[in-house]
Amino acid sequence: MYAASAPYGPAAPRILLVDDDPGLLVLLADQLRNDGFEVQTARDGEEALRRLGGGWPDLLIIDMMMPRKDGLTLAREIKAQADLPIIVLSAIDAGDSKADLLEEVAEDYVTKPYHYPELRARIHRVLRRLGDRVPRQSLVLGPNLTLELHRRTAIVAGTPVQLTPTESRLLYALAANLGQTVSTETLLARGWAETEDADPSYVWVTMRRLRQKVEVDANRPAHLQTVRGVGYRLVGTETG
C-alpha cells in the first residue's frame, strides 16, 4: 500500500533536524539520507532559525529538551512564521504536561529511544499533507461548526471540543479539499502511519466518532458527509 522510499518524485523532501545530541544528530541524518531525504542539521534553536533563513524545509524534526532555547519555544517561533510541519522527537513521553503544550505546534510526537522504521513511517505520513492548504486560524463551516485545527479544536455550537491527533489529521485532509470527496484510502494514509496496521474500518469508525463530536445531530450530519463506498466530504452549510 505504501512506497517505502523516495515516493516524492525528482525533488527529495527537505528535512531540518534539530537535536543537541551530536552523536544522534549525525546518525539520524545518515539514516534519513539513506532513505532519500535531503537533510540539514542544527545543534540548537538559534542555529535552526539561521538555517531557516536560507530556505524553508518541508519538515522539521525537533528535540524537545535542548539547552538555551527548548523545542517548544523554537516550534512556536517557527509556527509564527510559517505553517511548517513539525515532528517532535523527545525523551519525555507523550503523557508529560509539557508534551501537551507541544501538541499545539507539532504534527506528531515520537518518543526516544525511537525505532527508525517507526519514525520514517511518521515522516511519510506527515509529508503526505504537503501541498494541502488550510486556513491558518479558523475555518468557519457554518453557524454550528468552526475548525481551529492549529490547536486541535472544533467549536461546535459555541462549545470548544478537543480533537485527537488522528481526528485533526483527517479533518485537515478533508478541509484542504473542502466540498470534494476524499477517498477512504487517502484518509487512511493521512491518518495513520504504515506501522499502525490500519485498514479502512479505522477510517469508518474514526469518522463516526468524529461526527458525534462535531455534528449537532450525528444522525443528520450537516458537515461531515459519507459518500458511500468512496469516502467522505466536508461541506460548509453556507456554501452548500
Next chain:
Amino acid sequence: MTDRAPLASRIEQHALAEETATEPEIALDFDVPEEADDRRGLGIDLPFRTRLTVALVAASILPLAGFGLLLVAVGGIGTEAQTLGRLLLFAIALAAVLAILLAYLLIADLTGPLRAIGRAVDRVAAGDLGTPIDLPGEDELGRLAESHNRLAADLERRNRQLARILAAIETTSPRDGVDWLVGRAAADAREAFGLIDAEIRLGSPSAVPAEEVVPGEPRPVRATLQTGPDPTGVLVGHLPATGRWERADQDLLDLFAAQVAIAIRNAELFARVEAQNAQLIELDAAKDDFLRGVSHNLQTPLARIRAHAEQLDAVSPDRRLGIIAEQTDRLSRMVRQLLTVTRLESGALRPQPEVLSLAARVRRAWEALAAADVSFSLADDAEGWLAIGDADQLDQVLWALLDNGVKYGHGTPIEATVRLEVDRRRLRLTIADHGRGVPEEDRARLFGRFERGSDVAPDEGSGLGLYVSRELCRAMGGDLVLEPSARAPGAAFTIVLPAEAPEET
C-alpha cells in the same frame, strides 16, 4: 468558615439576653441602688383594680364610720343622739356612694397610664422599639414611662450595633490578610460603638496598660481578643464623655472582639496554608522537572545505543545487535513506567482515545518483547470490531502483561484471545500463561502498588506493572481483571476496552 456555627450561637445567646432585658434589672444604670421588693403588697390575691377600689372606699368611709360609732357609743340612749345617729348613718351612706364614684374616676386616671405602659411593653416584646410612651410628668408613672423609653432606645441602639458588627463579620474573608483585618475591625468598632478612636493591638493585652475613667473626659473602653486559652491582642478605644457605656455595651464589645480574634486567627491559618500550597506547587514543579531531567538523561543515551545498534544491524546483520536494541527498549519501558506512576498519582494522565485493532496491537507488543524461546498464539474473535483506547498507554499495559506471562509462566506457552461482547459494545483481551498461576492469598492484593506475588523474589520486577496497567485501563474507560483460577490453569489477565463496529456509516 468554621467559626460560623459558634458565631451564630453566640449571637443567638446575645439576642436572648436582649429579649430578657425587658425585665428592669438588666438594662438599668449600674449606679441605681438595689430596690426594696415592692411587688408583693399585702399578699391578698385580688385584681389590682379591686384592691384599689377597696382601698379608696375604705380610706374615705372608715374615718366617718368610726366617728359615728364613737358618737353612738358615747351618746348612748338620748333621742337627740338617736336623731344624730341616723343623720350620721345617712351621711356615712352618702359618703360611701360618693367615695365609690370618686374611686372609679381615680382608678380610671391611675390605670390609664399603667395600661399605656403595658401596651408599650407589649410593643417592645413584639419588636417595635420606635414608639415611645408619651407620659409627661415627674411622678413615678412619668419616671416609669421614661425609663421604659430609654430601655427601648438602648435596645434599638444595640440592635443597630449588632447588625453592624454582624455585617462587618460576615463580609470579612481570611484572604484579606491580618493587617487589613485589624484595620478594618478597628474602623468597624469605632462606627458600631460610636467611639472617638479605636485600635487593635496584637500581642499580650498586658502590654497595653488599662486607662483610668476620669469624669468629664472621654471614657476608655477595652476588650480582649481571645480564641484559645491565651489572649492574642486587645481592642482599645475612647467613648465621648457624653456617651453612655453600659454592661450590655461591654458585652457586645467583648463579643465583637472575640469574633475579630477568630477572623484574625483564620487569616493567619489561611496565610500559612497558602504559603504551604505555594511551596507544594513549587515542589511539584521541581519534581516534574526532576523526572523530566531523569527521563531525558536516561533515554538520551538509550536512544543513541538503540540507533547505533539498529544502524549496525542494517549494515551487517547480527543477532546480538537485535538483543542490544531489545534490551534498550526494555530499560526505556521501565523508565516510562516509573514516569507513568508519578502521573497517575498527580492525576495528570490524559488518554487520547483512538481507534485500534487489539489483535494487531498485541502482536506488535509481543514482537517488541522478542521472547523468541516462548511460544505465543493469538486468537482473534473480534469480528473486525475496533477498540477505543490510547495506543501508547495500551502498549504499556500489553508489555507489562506479556512480560509477566514470560516471567511467571516459566517458558510455558502464552495464549492471547480477543473476544467480542456485542451487547456491551466492548472487547475482551485475555492473556494467559500456563505457569503455576496466582496463589489464592495473593489475588486480592495483586493490583496494589509495589505488590508482587508471595512466591516472587523481592528483586524481581518493580511491583508496579499490574497497578499501573489497571489504572491505565480504567483511565481508558475499560478495566483489567484477573480471571478466576478455576477457568485457567495458569495466570490469566483480561483487558476490557470499549469497542465499535467496523461499519461505514
